[in-house]
Amino acid sequence: MLSLDFLDDVRRMNKRQLYYQVLNFGMIVSSALMIWKGLMVLTGSESPIVVVLSGSMEPAFHRGDLLFLTNRVEDPIRVGEIVVFRIEGREIPIVHRVLKIHEKENGEIKFLTKGDNNSVDDRGLYKPGQHWLEKKDVVGRARGFVPYIGIVTILMNDYPKFKYAVLFLLGLFVLVHRE
Amino acid sequence: MAARNGKNGLLEKWRIDEKPVKIDKWDGAAVKNSLDDAAKKVLLEKYGYAENFNLVDGRLLICTISCLFAIVALIWDFLHPFPESKPVLAICVISYFIMMGFLTLYTSYQEKNIFLVSVQKDPAGMDLNHTWQLSSSLKRFDDQYTLRVSFTDGKSKHTREQEITKSVGAFFDGNGTLVMDQFEKCVSKLHNTLATEKKTK
Numbered sequence: 001m002l003s004l005d006f007l008d009d010v011r012r013m014n015k016r017q018l019y020y021q022v023l024n025f026g027m028i029v030s031s032a033l034m035i036w037k038g039l040m041v042l043t044g045s046e047s048p049i050v051v052v053l054s055g056s057m058e059p060a061f062h063r064g065d066l067l068f069l070t071n072r073v074e075d076p077i078r079v080g081e082i083v084v085f086r087i088e089g090r091e092i093p094i095v096h097r098v099l100k101i102h103e104k105e106n107g108e109i110k111f112l113t114k115g116d117n118n119s120v121d122d123r124g125l126y127k128p129g130q131h132w133l134e135k136k137d138v139v140g141r142a143r144g145f146v147p148y149i150g151i152v153t154i155l156m157n158d159y160p161k162f163k164y165a166v167l168f169l170l171g172l173f174v175l176v177h178r179e
Numbered sequence: 180m181a182a183r184n185g186k187n188g189l190l191e192k193w194r195i196d197e198k199p200v201k202i203d204k205w206d207g208a209a210v211k212n213s214l215d216d217a218a219k220k221v222l223l224e225k226y227g228y229a230e231n232f233n234l235v236d237g238r239l240l241i242c243t244i245s246c247l248f249a250i251v252a253l254i255w256d257f258l259h260p261f262p263e264s265k266p267v268l269a270i271c272v273i274s275y276f277i278m279m280g281f282l283t284l285y286t287s288y289q290e291k292n293i294f295l296v297s298v299q300k301d302p303a304g305m306d307l308n309h310t311w312q313l314s315s316s317l318k319r320f321d322d323q324y325t326l327r328v329s330f331t332d333g334k335s336k337h338t339r340e341q342e343i344t345k346s347v348g349a350f351f352d353g354n355g356t357l358v359m360d361q362f363e364k365c366v367s368k369l370h371n372t373l374a375t376e377k378k379t380k
Contacts, residue, residue, distance in 0.1 A: 005201075008201070009202075009209070009212075012200075012216065016232065016235055016236075016239065019239060020235075020238075020239060020242075023239065023242045023243065023246065024242075026242075026246045026249075027242055027245060027246060029249075030245060030246050030248075030249030030250075030275065031275075031279075033249050033252070033253060034248075034249055034252070034271070034272050034275045034276070037252055037256065037268050037271070037272050038268075038272040038276075040261065040268065041265055041268050041269045041272060046260075046261040046262075178208065178209070178212050179208065
């Protein structure tokens with residue numbers, strides 16, 4: 001058998017201790033998951049923390065900024081406000097400003113968005129045939145932000161091998177290391 | 180422990196019970212763990228007591244239930260996308276954190292620092308077994324290791340404790356290898372003190 005010294009601790013463990021190591025790993029993953037889901041419930045947004053991916057909202061938001069969102073039903077969407085929305089069929093949330101709104105008497109709205117730093121409105125980004133966004137496309141409104149931290153997420157997504165390597169090493173560390 | 184049957188053959192090759200324990204002498208957690216393990220070995224192998232897993236099982240159960248809540252939340256949210264899954268998610272998240280609270284209380288008050296609960300079976304075959312418990316403490320960045328042996332008489336339910344505090348330097352050589360002989364002597368002395376106290380009472 002390979003004589004990897006760092007595995008010595010694991011090799012000396014009995015079944016219960018091995019199970020506990022796996023549980024430990026599971027608990028760390030579960031804690032992260034529960035915090036995320038908890039934030040989802042608290043904020044009402046399906047993605048309570050997003051990273052700004054492009055420079056289309058400079059100088060307000062820069063690439064790599066982390067945004068905290070809420071999506072309360074009571075928040076009215078008004079022209080000039082910044083919303084985070086998702087286009088049907090696309091995963092990536094977009095952070096832009098509301099340009100125009102059409103409002104029906106019963107409160108239903110259709111709105112058009114544009115990035116501050118873009119020269120045209122977002123119609124080119126919407127689904128083919130779609131000219132307006134609706135409330136259901138909104139992921140949330142930015143309530144707070146932390147600059148630069150999101151660069152890590154961008155890096156991880158641009159270099160997935162790096163992401164998997166980091167996650168693998170972290171997972172291995174948790175599994176092998178005794179408390 | 181050495182007499183595993185062939186079914187666990189692969190596990191047997193993987194395990195290294197007989198190799199001398201070598202750890203990083205500056206890693207406090209590893210030092211404490213190896214001393215605890217060695218103390219366990221002494222009580223279980225030399226004196227032949229049977230380990231009672233109830234305490235550990237309790238902790239494993241709490242952790243397993245917590246993970247189950249997380250898994251349920253994950254699957255439910257996957258099957259019924261977000262806004263509809265809100266109530267179920269809320270319940271799962273709250274239950275998870277309640278279980279975490281339970282776990283903390285359990286480890287602090289039930290388990291304390293006990294790492295071994297073992298039963299000394301009465302050779303005469305009478306039902307009353309005595310319980311030996313081992314607990315230990317080693318402060319962060321400190322070298323004073325305290326080992327506490329506690330004996331609970333099966334009949335009278337009286338508990339007697341004896342503890343000893345020594346520097347970890349007494350049990351490890353310069354390379355971080357555990358000198359089992361020294362440590363075994365120490366644990367045995369502790370054990371025998373309590374055992375003889377029992378006889379004189």
